[in-house]
Amino acid sequence: MTLSRRLFMGAAGATALATPALAQRGTWPDRPIRLVLGFATGGVGDLTARLIAPKIAEGLGQPIVIDNRPSAGGIVSAESVARSAPDGNTMLLLTTTNSTASAIYKSLPYDVVRDFAPIARIATFDHVLLTAANSPYKTLQDVLDAARAKPGSINIGSISVGNAQHLGAELLRSMTGADLTVVPYRSTPDLINATATGDVQIASEILAPALSQLDGGRLRALAMTSAERFPSMPNVPTATESAVPNYIVGSWNGMAAPIGTPRPIIERMNKEIVRAMAQPDIRAKLLELGVQPATSTPEEFGTFIRAEGERWAKIVQDAGIPKQ
Template structure:
């Protein structure tokens, strides 16, 4: 991780030299499309502190929660392209493009892509009282009794909910997807047995795991999570190709100078390579994953197309 980050900084060296003249005379507003307190907010604030130290200018996190993160994204899309306003772009921005018929911005045209920041792995989990010890056992039981099982998630049209729809489709199961208003409601339903399987990001499940209230059957990632080496991937658990990862990164308004984009990307890579940042993110269930602007743009385009297919296959009405 450290080596990749340092190589990324080295590759950006010419851009950094040109960016030395970029010295904002006011704070940089980092706009988030959700409320304070969640793992995404905590991650951004941790990184913002390091960016502030490196840039010598306050990077102020500003929360603008709304459905689909639309309010935050629109605010940044319409901001001056001078490096003073940036967006924490997330999976929600990609799912919003798939779920909503019309948005007040175009995700691929109205932003400059700076860098992906991190992955938030999703898990498939059950309450501690569940009879299922493996994902294979759950799938086999659900196939034996069609229509008897359910899978719970939060936020219809969000990544967790679409991940549940994708699981149902890929596993070939006749089961109900139940959407809850908030994660605590979902986890309580799992521990009480009202929900048979949970599709959620790792972070809020970790305390339940530590307290013995839930079990993780599989992590929906290409590789096992470093701090949970005993938990298999969905592929290892028998569901080939099932990868569902939320993510976030930095974007700026379209036409933001490339030198500014490069400087921000390099400083983000530097921050994520710091041991204290990486270790804290892993504690939160988050894996650092910086990259180049062009790669981030391609990644977001692929995510948009992927979630659009999931929405269409699940016959989820567009809003």
């Protein structure tokens, strides 16, 4: 999207901070901070990080350097931060993928709860259930009724086995008891094209990358999978409202540091994140990208991370998804 490209270019200079002994003497940060991301440049999570990093850096007086380290399950990025010195110089953009990886993989080289010090949530990424613009299904209930009337007739597409979109599709199948066939695709463009052409009757995807197709009239939103309707799409009901009570699936991100990072650094970083996320221009740009701003205390974020790990582990178990 043009907006995404503009935000990416405008925020690409982001960089940042720290050192433990200095932090305890109150002189942190004294140099740039490295913020490690577990995915490539250009996606909505990357754009979000690059959008807010300069605002956080303004308050810290040091730049924040974005370090993209894409890998399956975000394992490479998380491991690199978990093994970094707890001096405030290296931080991780923790995401839903870290929670789903803990649920999907038999073993990981880190523990998402024990090896990281939570700082703050940053944003949530609402998911949406999509169908083709010319689809005969006008509501989510129509799709479920068709699946029950003719078992095996409805395919639900997602991307990347094990991520939140895929597990959301599996959760819909298990919660409704409908005979839905989950079909994973390699990428979002592949999934969107398959949905628009009717290869799959419904898709589970993050809202942000689907917005241009919704605006262009190629796709139609059946339901949001968030707890509340998305602000700029008030006419699209939630799945809970329309057909599946308590079906809530979404993605999120936030910032964390290696365990043992001094508490003053955690508190200072939390303060600057909260300040940045309160900026009206930041909030407006995030909403344009299909992203909901969100903040928390370190303790609230820690509780949330633990709850997410337990929730995704139960989804994987209930859906009978084999661990890798």
